[in-house]
Amino acid sequence: MNRPLSQPSNRRRTNNGIEIPLLAQWLVVFFLIGLLGLFFVYLKNQQHAIGEQTRLVEAKINELHAHHDALIAKVTALTSRGALQKRLDEKYLDLVPIAETAIARTTPARTLGEERTMRTASLRRNLETD
């Protein structure tokens, strides 16, 4: 089919060329957004991982705390007045007077004459603080 004469014969077709700078600009924008997304996901995963570690450490602390409490309770039971009295009765433990020669005195020993009675250290301390 012949074209009308009024139309230019050498009309250039519409230029659909790729605008490289603009594309590159968008690519960079999308890349950065993608990178940001990935970074967000990475951080989120890290947070979850740290959270998991926190949970495990807390569980371990609780376990150790309970273990510690259990041991304290055991020590308390073994050193309770009743338990010690029982061991004293069974002669498993014994009260031995401390020999005079084994006492290192920082102050001279009080004699019976000062208060007309021999006092124990605990009462003397109480009397002094009263």
Add this chain to the structure above:
Amino acid sequence: MAVQKTFTSIVLGNRIGIVCFFVALVFTFFALRLVDLQVGGHEKFSRLAAEKHGVKQPILAERGNIFDRHGEVLAVNVPVRTVYADGTHIKDPLLLAHVAAPFLGILEKELALKLASKRAYFVIRSGVSELEAAGMMKALEESKLTGLYLQPGSERSYPNGKMLSHVLGFVDHTGHGIDGVEHFFDSELAGRDGYRRIEHDRKGLEIVLYRGQEERAIHGTPLYLTIDMGLQAIVEKQLDIAMATYKPAGATAILVDPTTGEVLAMASRPNYDPNHYSDATPQELRNRAVTDMYEPGSIFKIVAAAGAINEGVLSEKSTIFCEHGSFYYGGKILHDARGDYFGDLSVRDVLVHSSNIGAAKIAMKMGDKKYYEYVRRFGFGDKTNIPLPGEISGLVNPPARWDKLTITRMAMGHAIAATPMQVVMEVAAIANDGKLLIPQLIHHRNLEKGRVEPLVRREIISSNVAQSINGALIDVVARGTAQHAKIDGYLVAGKTGTAQKINPHGGYLEGRYIVSFAGYFPADHPRIAGLVVIDDARIGSMANFGGLVAAPIFSKIGEAAARYLDLLPVSTDDAKVFPSALDSMNHE
């Protein structure tokens, strides 16, 4: 042709537009639906999500420990675990039972039978110790077995067993105080549980990242009691000896600091082990010191003597004619005990010789209303307000309900009922210059150490009158009915009491007595006031007196307590103020 071309161009030209239109419509629909879900259904779906994944995890408060005044542990929490099984995770019940049974104290066959269940949750054993539970989990881990899990918890433990059981009480399996201090101070000891809003994953594990609102637990307050376990051990030992010697139905002993009202020791028999409270009988659970009342007997004569002297009706030296042991009044004859035939006795000697007739006449001189007033002023008929559950106020009838004989019987400690705690506070008031105190059981809380300030309830009698009664009570021990209460090296003041047991069906039980001794020492500077009550000792009637049964126990407690507290023994100069006491000390 032109029309057809136009139509085709329109159709073909807009085809893309139509597709775009429909695509846009679909996306718009999706967008609207999203908006609807996110905005319109926000609350509904948030709630659903929270229900599905969110949990309000409790943060358990630790119950406060209980200590004595010096920090000796009386009640602690022991961590224990509840072992439960998830049947859906168990692959080999026999192997699992073989590995776990030694740690759980259950027979392997029995455990295997339990583990064969396919239920998702069932408890295997509660109260497993932390150490056993840890051992079991380690063994399971090594054997790569699953299906048994642990739930945390704690159990109350009383390291001293039966000692001080009535004061401490116990907590039930839910952790609530049921008796004693554990019950009275339950809200303080329990603290308040906190919580944390958490989300969990499909496995049920917490997602720490999504932790929400958190309220920290407020742990219970540690309590430091006024009890001195050194003195408590002395009291408990002597009560055990008394129980073995006299085989009574019950026994009670209390020691208090008369200047502050602090309860230093309190014990009753029979008692129980709060670690195994479910094995205790109702008799063993009773804290007789505050929940039981009895006729105090002659200890009550103090009230009449102190009241009469304080009112100026009589003086310490006024003489009372004691009718030579037989007083006919109100149609009945009142006798003095043990065939005593007293003539004239001073008010002081009425106490020293514990004359029933003398006490009755003193009360009669005061008159019904005045005497009743003093009975109430000494705290009888009212609770002492000791912080222990179940305290009763005793029984004191008002004068309107008395007959002619009541005042004569009440003066000698009958026709009235008092708790041991009321009686010991009565005697402590004499030791404290006539001031009646409220007994205290809490020394301090947390670590706020300090001195316990006395809580004065009222001044019953003047200091001078209290000194007069003090002198009389010293004489009771020095040369009266309570000579077995003496403690070498210390001035002791006190009064014996012997009363027949009341028959629940009316009247009194023949040959069965409640005997007691209440006193304090050193009488010149009282540090300890105490009471020993022995209910129905299995000995002959001729020996079943407060002075012969309860007074020696008080003496032994006092001797050990004086040594424990390192009390200064009385010097000859101090004792000159109390000549009869000095005489009695020199004679020994």
